[in-house]
Amino acid sequence: MSATTDSYEEVLERFDPVFGIEVHVELNTQTKLFCGCANGFGAEPNTQVCPVCLGLPGSLPVTNAKAVESAIRLGLALGCSIRESSRFARKNYFYPDLAKDYQISQYDEPTCYDGAIDVILGDGTTVTIGIERAHIEEDAGKNTHVGGTGGIQGADYSLVDYNRGGVPLVEIVTKPVTGMGLRTAEVARAYVATIRDIVKALGISDGRMEQGSLRADVNLSLRPQAGPGGDQNEIPFGKRSETKNVNSLRAIEKAIHFEVARQGALLSAGKAVTQETRHWHEDTNSTTPGRSKEEADDYRYFPEPDLMPVEPTEEWIEELRATLPEHPGVIRARLQAEWGFADLEMRDVVAADAVGIIEDTVAAGASPQAARKWWMGELARIANETGTDLADLPVTPEDVAELQDLVASGALNDKLARQALAGTLAGEGSPRAVAEARGLAIVSDGAALESAVDAALASQPDVLAKIQDGKVQAAGAIVGAVMKATGGQADAALVRAIILRRAGVEG
Amino acid sequence: MRNLNRLTAQAMVDAFSSGKMTSVQATEAALDRIAQVDGAVHAFLHVDAEGALEAAEAVDKDRAAGKSLPLLAGVPVAVKDVLVTKGLPTTAGSRILEGWMPPYDATVVERLKAARMPIIGKTNMDEFAMGSSTEHSGYGPTHNPWDLDRIPGGSGGGSAASLAAFEVPLAIGSDTGGSIRQPAAVTGTVGVKPTYGAVSRYGVIALASSLDQVGPCARTVHDAALLHEVIAGHDPRDATSLPEAVPPVVTAANRGRQDGLEGVRVGVIKELTGEGFQSGVRQRFEEAIHQLSSLGAKVTEVSCPSFAYALAAYYLILPSEASSNLAKYDSVRFGLRVDDGGTIERVMGATRAAGFGDEVKRRIILGTYALSAGYYDAYYGSAQKVRTLIQRDFGEAFGAVDVLVSPTCPTTAFRLGEQVDDPLTMYLNDIATIPANLAGIPGMSLPIGLAPEDGLPVGLQILAPARVDDRLYRVGAALEGALVDVWAGTLLTQAPPLEGVPV
Known part of the structure; x- marks a missing residue:
């Protein structure tokens, strides 16, 4: 780990890191984006489905107005402009978890665009992150690979749960963030934390990264430092990696550290960085290549003919603006x-x-x-x-x-x-329940404590003498012995009082 | 009563209310006729005798009990297999959906059921509504009742043929580029493509979402209007559904039949006459124009120059949308699965290779190409611009006239097999019908006689501005009335007997 950290710092002496983050926010609307199915986490597989979100022949989507409202409120909170008219588009690709084999998303006409959000770092520094766009799209279902290692390779078969298919998402895309130097990882983390705080304050998502209701992809590239007298803005961006599913704040920082070190090592060795998707591995704190962007998928976007454009009125936007929480x-x-x-x-x-x-x-x-x-x-x-x-x-x-x-x-x-607390963390229940189950309680039974004190004093007669000599702090040794004897459950103040009384000294 | 199968829907309604006939009798007559002639015609992919009779019995019972019933209660109807029907097989004419049982009803099917109309069965069609002959059905072609060696049009050849063969009085069709109107023209029946959004597309298996529209098929303009009023109207499950009330199409049809066309301005589309149109088609069309004039209409010629690009634009927009709409047939959730034990990609590929026919594959490839990065602007983008130009042409034309007319298609029914290997020629059958889909406006085809050279039906197309579908019915009913007077009966009375069985 320390080698990576060192090279992160070394690398950033020579390179300017450029990053961008795509955050997917799962909206907590009652129903899905294009049908009336419940939008909820944790139900039995394929119980929250209908002809629309299963993509059955003949079914048609109808846009959930509440999801549009949430997206506009989020856009406003991110300082975005709201388009007068934004069309949904189809993103076409074949995959079993994508019921229609196309995803309804927004492409060239996102509802929210061109915003900025202040991010406050630990030391109070404020950094402004530009927001390229925030657009509405539907989530896909979830594949589970059975057999083998649990991955798609070598699995015996795969199961698909469409409960998540059609759940509303807002994807927030930053503008490229440059010039953050050593603070790059910290800024990236603070940005995602800020987005999470905003969606929670808006009440549009529970923002729980561990449940996937907030997911981040991190783009990172390096370009040479301009050096003294040079104009950093003149130097073009390098080839970037896009690290998918970086799903905790800690992982955001670590993924940036890893990618800076990895790309820096390649560039320093005179090698090229490949523009590609990479996967984050929580267990090894590293990324590995996914499919290469050089042979990019062609999603054949075109305007979704089954839906009318989203056209919020000025009055509605202003009403929503009035509902925004504080930054x-x-x-x-x-x-x-x-x-x-x-x-x-x-x-x-x-x-x-x-x-x-x-x-x-x-x-x-x-x-x-x-x-x-x-x-x-x-x-x-x-x-x-x-x-x-x-x-x-x-x-x-x-x-x-x-x-x-x-x-x-x-x-x-x-x-x-x-x-x-340790019991609670171990899953034994609430602290009160743990205390009861484990019999944790302060012993303040005078008789029991007196005999414990007497036993301790008897075994350490020199300490008793010191206390009687006026070295009252020596009583600590006896308190310790009593605590040990009672498994830490004695009322320490009471024990101390008993010791002093036995020694004939007033506290 | 005799000749039950010849009755129009309106005549059945009258016979039910006067007690001369029951819905069970009408339904049994339809089923009997299908048993007699559908082996030769093949209008139906699936016949639901049990369900239809059950619905008919319930109607008869309620009628006997004096309960109030919807107007068309008890009138049998056929439904194109592109609409999903709960518990009835639905294939859209494709092998890839063979055996699939939909768990829900299309909105239009719900409305037919609410109108208490017995659903006789599902009619044949070109696979996923791609074609003009039904030869691209995965289950074999439908034959034209006027000449069994000829095509009944497409993609809705089954619905049109079921009417022309006197199997049912009413049928539901869908029209993406002419699939209601062209089959109506070549079978001597009436077909209407309403304004885009007038009839819900929920539960209609999508071909090209921005062009598809469901509509009524019938033997008379008045019957089509009755069915139109059952199926049209806003549906919150279809985001492109029009919010406003259905125009009064039955009233309009009655008015046209009674009052003629005094003061109605009719424009003949210059670009859709003359070259490329069969001489007998041109002849009957010119006679029909004279009829319109004698009914009081003021006929002028109107130019729509952008129509020259309509076919090209259509064959970019349609395949583009279809390539996306047909992606879901991937073996994962429903329908055919060809599993060779390989990866999901291989199973998807093998299933689609086996389940789709050549025409479907051709259009998926065209559409995939047209939407590809680097080609999108030149193909899909340009086609959308043409679409805007066509809408502008219609806008200007409807500033000068109330309705536009043209022959529905360039020729009468061609022979089975004649064009099936020549897609470009096949595509030209829709040259007159496609502009209405690109512009979203309503269109009707009605029979105007037989071409002298082959004795086969010729259709006239009427087009009106969006949301004024009633104008089609007024003009159509007026012209139909005049022609029926001349012919002393509907054109279909001149059709030859089928299988030696008199109707």
């Missing part, structure tokens, strides 16, 4: 003031992408500082160790609020709370 940056400033976090604390929270999580934890009843302590402390450590994002840990803001409540009420101390 995530504004929301952050407001939350920082509400929570009373110091600038440095807030910066860490933003960098860890924990603003929304802490907001949800506070909403579930925890104090802001306690929420920050858990998420930025114990949980951040665990996320870091396991290489996941905070949001992807199997613990909810409600769990954390419950945990904090157990501590605040004196039912658990910090150590026991960490054990309860």
Whole structure:
């Protein structure tokens, strides 16, 4: 890993990285884009289907107005212009998960185009990312390959679930982002996090990358640094790779690191970068080539004759504009003031992408500082160790609020709370359920503790002497021994009081 | 009653309401006639005797109970196999859909059922409606009842032949470039392509989505109007469906028959007469123009110069859309699957190679090529510009006249096998009908006599501006009335008996 990081930095001394990101946002409309089937995740295969989304002969699509509304609101939130008239097009290619063997998408007339969005980095720097377009399209079904390695190669057979076929998507395409240097990966990650925050604030998608309701493809190319006196804008872009399905924020950063290093090594060795699609592998943190773009598929786009153009009125657009939420940056400033976090604390929270999580934890009843302590402390450590994002840990803001409540009420101390949290992360249930199941509780039974203290004092007579000499801090050793003897469940304050009383010293 | 099969839909309606006939009798007569002559004609791909009789019995029962029924309740109807029918095989004339059982009804089929019309069966057609002769059906051709060695037109030859053979009084067709009107012309029947969007395309197996339109087929203009009012009207399941009310086509037909055409301006399309048209076709057309004049119409000649490019534009737009519409026949979800145990690409390829006929493959290849990167602007893009020019020609023409007329097709029915290996000649059969599809306007074909040289029917085409389909019916009914008076009966009464069986 460190070799890659080094070469990322080395490479960027000599090259200007250019990246673009395509984000697919699955809209949370009640029904699909072109039919009345339910739009939901997790149903039995092929139960949310009809003649239209199965592409049966004779069926016709009808555009879901709610999906158009969501797309326009998203476009407006991204500062886009909204086309007076935008046509759907057919993107033709044969694939079993594509029921009609063409995808209805927007091609040369996207509903939303030419926008820009401010992205705030961890240190408070604001970077403006240009938005090329945001267009509406339908999702495909899902193939499952059975047998072999689970991939299409060597599978015994494949199953197709069309429940996802026809689910509405908005694809957001950035303009090329240049000149970010070493911050390229950080900017890319922050951009996707911002898009996720915006779609959640708009309420048009749950924005969950792990469930695929927000998916990113990362384009990256390198071009030489112009050098002193040179004009970087004069230097043409290099050949780019398009890395598909980079489906976590962490992976966005890593994929950019990998591609910068890979392409830099090729270029430094005098080799050419191939313009191609690449696949991201979460397990190895690397990309491998997919099909080459040199022999690009010809999708034979043409205007979809079964649908009328999308033609939103000016009045409707203005009505929708009035429903837009604050920009995530504004929301952050407001939350920082509400929570009373110091600038440095807030910066860490933003960098860890924990603003929304802490907001949800506070909403579930925890104090802001306690929420920050858990998420930025114990949980951040665990996320870091396991290489996941905070949001992807199997613990909810409600769990954390419950945990904090157990501590605040004196039912658990910090150590026991960490054990309860470990149980929750291991899938044993909520912190309260884990504490009950594992019998985690502070022991404050005076008699039990007194005998434990007596035993500890008896085995360490020198410590008793020190305490009686006035070295009250030596009592810590006895507290430790009692805690050990009680499996960490003793009420430490009570134990300390008993020790001092036994030693005849007042605390 | 005798000669039940000769009755028009209107006559059946009258006979039902006067109690002279039941729907079961009408339906049985249709089924009997099919049993007698369809072996020779082959108008039907599938006959649903059980379903039709069940529907007829229910109508008779409700009528006997004094319940109010829709006007055409109990009148048997045939449906082109391009419309999906729940629980009835639907193939669009293709082997690739052999055995497929649709799980839903087309909107038009739902409306026929709501109108309580017994659906007799599904009629033959050129595969996926590509053709002008039904010879491209995957299930063998339909024969013209006027001469069994001749084509009944296409793609809706089955629907037209079922009327001309007196099997049913009404049928549903679809018209992408003339597939209702040209078969009507060569079989001596009436066929109407309504304004694009007037009749729902939901459940109509798509050939070219921007051109396809479902319409009524009948033996008289008035009958066509009755069926038109059953099937037309807005459908929220078709985004291209027109929102406005259906024009009063039955009233218009009655008015034309009663009041003539005083003050109606008729334009003869200069580019669709003369060269390339059979002499007997020209002769009957000129006589029909005289009839229109004597009915009070003011006839002038109108020029539509862009029509010269219509056929070329059509054979770029249609294959382009068809190549995409027919991609779904890939073996994955329904229909034929030819599985050699290879990859999905090979299974898809083998299925399409085996399931599609030559004409379908020809057009898929043409369309795939026309849409390809680097060719799109020159082919599909240019064709769309021609389409705009044709719409402009119609716009100017309809500024000067109320309706346009031409022969429906250049010749009478040609012989089976005569053009099947010559696609370009075959395509020319639609030269007069295609412009209406490109412009989305309504058109009608009605019989105007027999060509002297071969004794076969000739059709006249009437075209009107979009959304004023009623004008077709007014002019058509007036002309039909005058001609029927001259002939002392409909043209079909002059058709020879089939299989020696009198109707």
